[in-house]
Amino acid sequence: MHYDCAIIGGGAAGMAAALSASQRGVEKIVLLERDPAVGGILRQCVHDGFGTLYLKKSLTGPEYAAHFKNQLKNTPVTIKTSASVLELSGEYGAFSVKYLSKTEGPARLTADTVILAMGCRERxxxxxxxxxxxxxxxxxxxxxxxxxxxxxxxxxxxxxxxxxxxxxxxxxxxxxxxxxxxxxxxxxxxxxxxxxxxxxxxxxxxxxxxxxxxxxxxxxxxxxxxxxxxxxxxxxxxxxxxxxxxxxxxxxxxGLIPETDILDSDFVRLDKNGGINVYDNGQTSIPGLFACGNVTGVHDLVDKVSMAGKQAGESAASFLAGKPAASGEKLPDAYLEKEPTCEVLNSLKENERLCVLCPKGCILSFDTACEPPEITGYRCRRGLHHGREEWKTPRRMLTTTVKTAAGGLVPVKSSVPLPQRSLLKAMKKIRKITLTSSVAPGTIICKNILNSGADIITTGEAHEN
Missing domain, CATH: 3.50.50.60 (FAD/NAD(P)-binding domain)
Structure with a gap:
């Protein structure tokens, strides 16, 4: 089978690349993912904090993956799961991708362009x-x-x-x-x-x-x-x-290492850290071959991975159309800011707190001469509200999993943040829950846990073992 574009890897970068290429008019796209479902590492990351820049809201890993998965359902993109790519060779117009599929066995496809989005692996x-x-x-x-x-x-x-x-x-x-x-x-x-x-x-x-x-x-x-x-x-x-x-x-x-095992070092140029060298538009040293996400170098936020995937998909579409490479949208300032590391926490004064609602990490100052304390340093109204809570009763989102009667797990989260001091107590109650039937994401499985005003809701589909 021949495709206009083959994308290797169905994680945050690969899904964003497939979606953007399709939106730019590429008709025959195939997405190859070695796991049983697309989503990559996001499927097991039940904690929240994903999407604060790219989607302007904080999601869990399964929710962030579902955002792209649901959009891909409305495109002509062919998704092949449980398909491990073994070898990539060729050139523009005649790239050859050999893979091993659970349903097809050993197989091969060809493509005019290829986008590499294999992610990274652990040391x-x-x-x-x-x-x-x-x-x-x-x-x-x-x-x-x-x-x-x-x-x-x-x-x-x-x-x-x-x-x-x-x-x-x-x-x-x-x-x-x-x-x-x-x-x-x-x-x-x-x-x-x-x-x-x-x-x-x-x-x-x-x-x-x-x-x-x-x-x-x-x-x-x-x-x-x-x-x-x-x-x-x-x-x-x-x-x-x-x-x-x-x-x-x-x-x-x-630490993490870019996943480039399917590539011959003589085929495409790698950098000193093992990542794939790319130009600003995501193209590698080979015309028609693009790369994005953690395979080019480990990113600190999944939002940046998705943005790189979007850029690669747009560039591949422009390349196929014979147009100049897509320049991509200007990155918001938040993407360019370096998120605070733990040194910032160590330097906080007694009357200061760190806002954790987004990667900006504003330092909030509290004037204790006032009652309630006057807060400065925030850059949005949400930050002001967070500061008021953080000073009196810190609250945190609770994310975990619940069992199913079939022996699987369903990711869940609290509908609103809980008092931090009650998280362990809430976990004891959640561990007693067993779902007897499958439920859709967004289903309430425990109302008003610990009389906190927070419901426990599902954030993804069940993983049956």
Missing amino acids: TLGQLRIPGSRPSGIYTAGTAQYMMNIQNLLPGKNVVILGSGDIGLIMARRLTLEGARVSLVLGEKATGLARNHLQCIRDFNLPIRFGFTVVSVHGYKRLKGVSIAPVLADGRPELSKKTYVPCDTLLVAA
């Missing part, structure tokens, strides 16, 4: 070269997230997390909400967004150490503990100061 413990045996209980953070949010499996009860980036912080909160003990979060540097440090670490008083790393693991059948040590200025661990931390689980959240 593993082996790549970090940490000595010790390899007992059960050691996972990448993304694997643990998949186990908890898709498979209904708790990785362990006493957890150490290596890596203080966003996925490590988010998993620290997720594990805590599900009743596991997070003994320690480690990071060589103070990385991760400020809002995640606030909502995932400080809200639950979890221990975190910067300038430390894991130097060895202990245990044979099951992990029994890890040895940690401070990191010297030259990057070497100071082994004379190592200490032992007992745990039954180690999550490795040590």
Whole structure:
């Protein structure tokens, strides 16, 4: 089968690329996704915070994926799921894509243009070269997230997390909400967004150490503990100061790598970090071959991934029409601002709070000489309202999953933020819920939980195991 455009990867970038190419008039588009459904990593990211820039509202991962999936239903785009691409070769007008499909078996298609949107993968413990045996209980953070949010499996009860980036912080909160003990979060540097440090670490008083790393693991059948040590200025661990931390689980959240395994290094030019080099319009070193999202370099926000996908789709459409490359819309200032990291939290004064409603991360100042305190520093009315709540009773969105009678999981969230101090109590009640039948996203499954005024609603479809 021959297509005008083949898109490899059905995550945030691939879906945005398919949608924008179709909207620009490309008729024969195929989207190849190796998982059973499109959405990529978003399907297992039940937390909220997606779409604040691109869609102007905060959604969970499943909700953000559904936004694009529902729009694609109204286009002629052909979607092939459970289809793993094995090889890409050729040139403009005659690209060849070999893939292995659950329904078709080994198969091949051709396309005039190709958009690469394979995303990224995690670094593993082996790549970090940490000595010790390899007992059960050691996972990448993304694997643990998949186990908890898709498979209904708790990785362990006493957890150490290596890596203080966003996925490590988010998993620290997720594990805590599900009743596991997070003994320690480690990071060589103070990385991760400020809002995640606030909502995932400080809200639950979890221990975190910067300038430390894991130097060895202990245990044979099951992990029994890890040895940690401070990191010297030259990057070497100071082994004379190592200490032992007992745990039954180690999550490795040590960074992401662009997923380019299907590409021959002689076929397309890569940068020093393994990402695909692209021009401003998303085109690679090969005419007719485009790339977008985390496969070109890891982005900090999914909104930026979607924007890159939209640009690549528009550029491919322009290329096929023989027109100049699409320049793309001007990025809003919010895309260009650097979201505050945890250093900002550490520098806050006693009368200051961080607004976590969007990536701008406004610092709110409270004049306590007034009653109620006068607030400055916000850039929108929502920020003012958030500041009033944060000063008196901090409130947070609660996102988790509920069981189905068939053994699956359905992602859910609170309809409005709950008092932060009541999150663990609300989780105990939610864990007792079992859905006896399938429900559509947006269905209320628990009204007015803890008399808080918040309902618990579904945010996605069930994942049956």
